[in-house]
Amino acid sequence: MQESRLALTTDRIVSVCRELLIEGGPPAVVVREVARRLSVSAPALYKHASGRDDLLTLLIASLQDELATNCEQARDAIPADDAPAKLGAATAAFRSWALANRSEFALIYGQPIAGYSAPEDGPTVGSSLRFGRVFAEIYGQLLRDGRLRMPDETDLPEGFERTLVHSPLPPDQQFPPAAVYQFAMGFQRMLGLISVEVAGHLGWAMTSSDVFAQRQLEDLAGELILPKPKGPSA
Template structure:
């Protein structure tokens, strides 16, 4: 999440932004060591030399801190996807899809504890607020223009039909697709993007959890095969 700092901010605001950043960094270190359930505001405060009441001036409760960390994580993943999209902007759609898949995996492997905050429920009883959905869409956005260049076939036609219902029921979804890919069929773009999202998470989640150990493949090879298979299914040109 942007910290709100700028050249015109007051010393007090800059100090507040600095402390918020230190709190979030300390929280991430806790999560890295013991997972999201281990996150404790009191432990964070103690590690930073703050009292509990002092920390609560910055984050009213643990879930507020978790939400900000999740939003930051989505923003970081989205930045990685945008950077990859920019690097291959002039490449054929298939090459662009492979680059986006590889960028998402590279980000997740680099920050596995943050990825796991996004990939599941970070702690019992936590419910992500609506703003996290907007952040997640920032990660998916670059995929829309690529997969919208293809077409749905076979079993994917049912998925595309469901996407059309979604677009009819949720005009905001159509506006989101249009903002990223104004010149493609939005239902096709959504069907391909939802499928890509599921395939990327499937491969990456297993890798981050260490569940490929003892197997004879590399996760990057498997993800490439999944993205190639999706490109074939969507008829994306090489």
């Protein structure tokens, strides 16, 4: 094995895949072109990935990890006792990563079209869970601190509780249904708002959607978070 320059590591492969993704979207990440840019023959890649789909899967997992790391770091730069600020920071980190890496964001959160890379048990689920945990921990703290606004249990949609997936948390850390409801709402709205903005679907109304979209996320936080109680409760 001659090392023409560097070793042919999975990292270098994924990195080239990302270049191609940025340049021309998913259809542009083409096995033979990846090989060309690595000065290597195409079948060599099959020692590291089982095919083109696997290349995409590796890339997705890597990007999910980068995104999760970004949000995690933003969150952990906030004073430990300020859960509301943590939510704001993680959300802002999510949004700015998405805007700065539109193609990558689209690959991760674009509609998982039939026939595309559909990893059921691949390395994506680990990264995906890690990402979920970043936000789950914030909501957990909001809940413990009494800063999470929660609807009355009787106001939840009929049959909502029955559809809940029981979380893998220990029983003493389980979220009450109303908290899961708020978590899911925060997630659905955050991801939805950012997806629409990143896709440029606001272009018909404004030339720059920056201040508008940011306000939408702030309003969401306002709906989720309870103002700090005034005096000491005891």
